[in-house]
Amino acid sequence: MAAKGQEFFEEQRDQSLVKAHIVSKYFDAWSNVMLGVRKQYGRIDKLAYIDLFCGPGRYTDGSKSTPIMVLEHAIKNPELASLLVTMFNDKDEANISSLREAVGALGGVGSLKHAPQIHCSEVDRDAEEMFAKTNLCPTFSFVDPFGYKGLSSRFIHAMVKDWGCDCVFFFNYGRINAGITNSYVERHMDALFGRERAEKMRGFVRTMNPRQREIYILEELAGALKDLGARFVLPFRFKRGDGHRTSHALIFVTKDFRGYAIMKDIMARESSTEDEGVPSFAYSPAEADTPLLFSLSQPLSALKGDLLKSYAGRTLTMLQIYEDHNVDKPYIAKNYKAALNELEEQGQIVANKPAAKRPMKNGQRTFSDATLVKFPALEK
Structure with a gap:
């Protein structure tokens, strides 16, 4: 010892x-x-x-x-x-x-x-x-x-x-x-x-x-x-x-x-x-x-929820979302792409280029910086 x-x-x-x-x-x-x-x-x-x-x-x-x-x-x-x-x-x-x-x-x-x-x-x-x-x-x-x-x-x-x-x-x-x-x-x-x-x-x-x-x-x-x-x-x-x-x-x-x-x-x-x-x-x-x-807080789930609230009713590119949202937060670009992929799979957002037409990378559909994302409006 x-x-x-x-x-x-x-x-x-x-x-x-x-x-x-x-x-x-x-x-x-x-x-x-x-x-x-x-x-x-x-x-x-x-x-x-x-x-x-x-x-x-x-x-x-x-x-x-x-x-x-x-x-x-x-x-x-x-x-x-x-x-x-x-x-x-x-x-x-x-x-x-x-x-x-x-x-x-x-x-x-x-x-x-x-x-x-x-x-x-x-x-x-x-x-x-x-x-x-x-x-x-x-x-x-x-x-x-x-x-x-x-x-x-x-x-x-x-x-x-x-x-x-x-x-x-x-x-x-x-x-x-x-x-x-x-x-x-x-x-x-x-x-x-x-x-x-x-x-x-x-x-x-x-x-x-x-x-x-x-x-x-x-x-x-x-x-x-x-x-x-x-x-x-x-x-x-x-x-x-x-x-x-x-x-x-x-x-x-x-x-x-x-x-x-x-x-x-x-x-x-x-x-x-x-x-x-x-x-x-x-x-x-x-x-x-x-x-x-030290890995039990599920921050990606929190990110998905925050994106749906922050950009409700808006259409932005992946890069615009990342640059606007990540400052003073622990997330990096790949986290946003992963969160948006999951939200798309769950039918909660719509991308301008369907997932089936995007190439695969590391077992996941790619989400380019220029991909447009449409967020639904919040229900009243």
Whole structure:
């Protein structure tokens, strides 16, 4: 049996790997989209990746850190290598030394037009002011503080305020949950949620059970970011070993629906469980080992019922339904196609192209983005 400390290390290592996969996969997709925009419109002469709490070049088990994954992707793509500006920062000198060594050992690193900028400093209010006043080129930024120092809603807004800019940050739910009602860290909570919102939260959370607190705190965080202009906020939760409580969350912030949809698909694939094909948007060692215990809520049935109510008497394409309905909900495109297929089989909706004339895929009739769906009016 593993010692308690070793179990904790393994859990943290698993979380770090999932986190690195999500961030690096989104960077790959985001940079490909930006290169496509450049090819079509020719208005992009630089792209940037910024990691302000970058950690080491490699972890103790030898696995690659996110900065190394990002640089490797750029080295493999000559066009991206000619455009990408990278900035890595960490206040820990040992981490920076490790990163410099790992970057120096990368094959082809000299093909990058802009050498990686690697700094050792603490992220503070001055950094927030600098990014707030700077017009950023299209930038994907990753903010992964150990706790909450240096993290504020205005800082995240500064990282996404310009065109083509997206941000993902690590939200230490365990520490922030405890900090909401802790007067010693009141200014940090005010900076993260906004003073008025944080004050309201302090009154409410005392009466909530742990599950209610988690939902409430994540909702208020999303509200604080949306108040500053971030249209789409998407959380991915990391649960403790028992699978019952959230320890951290990875929060994605963007103003663009396309980025939201791409990240949603990436997070869906990294989820440890799904229920009726609907992803949990969470990683949990317990859920990964016993998925049946965590898959009993039948969310696809709820989706079908909600679609019938939301679009009663209307005719829309599958893509219009998906783009209008999925924001701030756990569903991805394939869930909508599955729900619409079932509703059609049950005679509750009518598609402009009969199921018998549509091709099969994975044992199910396909439902293309352009398929028109007619919903019946609600009975009075």
